[in-house]
Amino acid sequence: MNKTFDRYASVAFLLIGAAFVWESRKIGESSYGSNVGPDIFPLGLGLLLIVLALRLFYEVMRTKSDNGPSTKVKLDYKRFLIIVSAAVLYAYFLEDIGYVFGTFVFLLIGFQVIERGKWLTSVIVASLFSIGVYYLFVKVLEGSLPGFPVWMNIG
Template identity: 30%
Template sequence: MIEKIFSIFLLIISIIGYYLARGFENGFMIDSGLGAGFFPKVVCILLGCLSLMMFIKSFKSTNNYKFNKNTFSVMLLCILYLFLMERLGYLLSTIVFSLGVISILNRKKISINIAFSVMFSIGIYYLFSKVFNVSLPTGIL
C-alpha cells in the first residue's frame, strides 16, 4: 500500500515540477532548444516514468510493507519544502529541508547534521548560481 501512495506522490511531484520548469527562462542555448528548463523537464519526465513503473509493479508485488512514519515524514517535508522555497528562498529552505530529512533518517549528532546541511546547501547553491549561472529563488522575506 505504501508503494502505491509513494508512487502517486512522486508522479504528482513530477507533474508539478514539469509545469514549473516550463516557466524557466531560456538560457544561452536557446537556438538549439536547450535552456534553463531543459534538464528539470528531463528529470521530471524520468521521475514520472519511474513512478508509473513503480505503481504498476506494486500491483504485482506480494510484499506487505508496514507503514513507516519516516516515509510519511519525508513526504510531508517535501511538500513543505515546495511551499517554503518561494518565501524563504533556495538557500534557507534547503538548509531546513536537508536538516529535517537528515534528522529523521539519522539521529546521531545534531551538530554534524547541522554542519552537513549547511555545507551541502551552500555547495549546491554555489554550483548552480556561480558555475551553471542559474538564478535560484531568493525569497520574499
C-alpha cells in the same frame, strides 16, 4: 526482493525516463537571464532515471531466484509522513524562505528523521550541500534560484 515486481518496475522506470528525455527536448533551451535553460533538469532527471532503471534490471537478472521464506517488512508510516510533510512544506515555502535556508531546514529534518542524533554532522552536511548547490547553480552555471529571504538581510 521480488524479482517479478523489480523487473516490471525497471521497465516502467525506463519508459518514464525516456518520456522525460523525449518531452524535455520540446522545452525551450534558455530562459531570460540564465544560461541554464528549463530543459536541463528534466533531461538530466530522465537520463538518471534511465541509468538507474538499467541498473535495477541488471541487478534483477543477475540475482538468483530466492525461494526461501518471505520476510514481512514493517512499514514506518510516522517517518514517511514526516518526510512527505517536510517535502510538501519545502516546495510550498521555497519562494518565501529562499533556496539555501529552505534546503538546509529540509535536509536537517530529513537527516534527523532517518537517524536521530549526530546534530553536528547533520548541520555541517546540510549547510555545505545547500550553499554548495546554490553557488554551483547560480554563480558557476549562471542559473537562477530563489535567494535568501528578505528578513535574513543576506544578498
